[in-house]
Amino acid sequence: MAVAVKLPRMSDTMEEGTLVSWQVKVGETVKPGDVLAEVETDKATMDLENFEKGTVLHLNVEEGDTIPVETVIAVIGKEGESYEELLKEEPKKEEEAPEEEVPEAAKEVAPGPSQSTSSSPAPDLTVSSQSNGTDRVFASPLAKKMAEEKGIDISSVKGSGDNGRIIKRDIENYSPAASSSSAVPFGQEQYEEIKVTQMRKTIARRLAESKFTAPHFYLTMEIRMDQAVAARKQMNEYSEQKISMNDLIIKAAAVALRQHPMVNAAWMGDKIRQNKHVHIGVAVAVEDGLLVPVVKFADHKSLTQISSEVKVAAEKAKNKQLQPADWEGNTFTVSNLGMFGIDEFTAIINPPDSCILAIGGAKETVIVENGEMKPGHVMKVTLSCDHRVVDGVTGAKFLQTFKSLLEEPVRILV
Secondary structure, three states: OOEEEEOOOOOOOOOEEEEEEEOOOOOOEEOOOOEEEEEEOOOOEEEEEOOOOEEEEEEOOOOOOEEEOOOEEEEEEOOOOOOHHHHHOOOOOOOOOOOOOOOOOOOOOOOOOOOOOOOOOOOOOOEEEEEOOOEEEEEOHHHHHHHHHHOOOHHHOOOOOHHHOEOHHHHHOOOHHHHOOOOOOOOOOOOOOOOOOHHHHHHHHHHHHHHHHOOEEEEEEEEEOHHHHHHHHHHHHHOOOOOOHHHHHHHHHHHHHHHOOOOOEEEOOOOEEEOOOOOEEEOEEEOOEEEOOEEOOHHHOOHHHHHHHHHHHHHHHHOOOOOHHHHOOOOEEEEEOHHHOOOOOOOOOOOOEOEEEEEEEEEEEEEEEOOEEEEEEEEEEEEEEEOOOOOHHHHHHHHHHHHHHHHOHHHHHO
């Protein structure tokens, strides 16, 4: 009996997906465990595994198409079997859950320094190459292969996929004459509409839910960073794994959370969940938006362990190789824009977490101490709090502990 293969929910926030490339053809025999297709979700590009045994009778979706979860994408059965009725099945609408737990992709602010939303590398859905030395060109593996076979310079092809990605139909429809572009004539209005990616859609939805549901308030504090700067320099003289200032910040936040469990809490609707473990989400900027890989049990890990995990996760995030286990479960989030010259900013909380910490740059400035002026490093941080869980005094005490740990970094290691 023929079976309809439907697009499954491949992440906790996925509502629709983009079928990047088929890994099978009509008439091909498949077995359980085979990869049918590569699918772009709101957070990563993932393999779609087959669970049926038989022949591929029909592929119902074109490469590059964006479709809702539960849509029929293929039919598998016995050769010659009728399957037309299966194609008429409508995607099922799921009942709304009272509240989704740990939505990671929707963090407010952009990238963090060496930050990072994992797992064994999945096949690269997006192939990036260099054009003119600087511009990045994004193409599916199939499109790249077709371009090579046809002798087409892929950097001259305009992509019609998500976020300008070059896909199969772009190579098929490529015309050298049509690809030549010129500057916009003076006085002529022009614009380009960019298709919204799955990731950007989810970020937009989750940010709106957080901002207009959780009553935010913000606490900003200045931290003297002279000893942290000196300690990091000394640590890197002995450590094979280079430790960044962001690694120190993650570790200090993790240690401070142990002392202030209410900041390490989550709003669950009819109850507050006070987490005993400390999982720090680290915001990482990627091409299509923002991902938040998680350093789990960060309070028990060394600075070199944290540094290594963050670097690996950041690389995976940029290559779209993160898997659900890498971005799930954060109890607190750090977002760092200091390396971009930002002095201070406010971040939107990632529900159901109760807080997110926004980190500005540590800059050298003039400090007045005991009536005397002298140079020093100062960093501003802002804690965004959900007032349903955290009160002003609770948030302030957490920041005081966080500040003391960075101003005397030896305490982080105790």
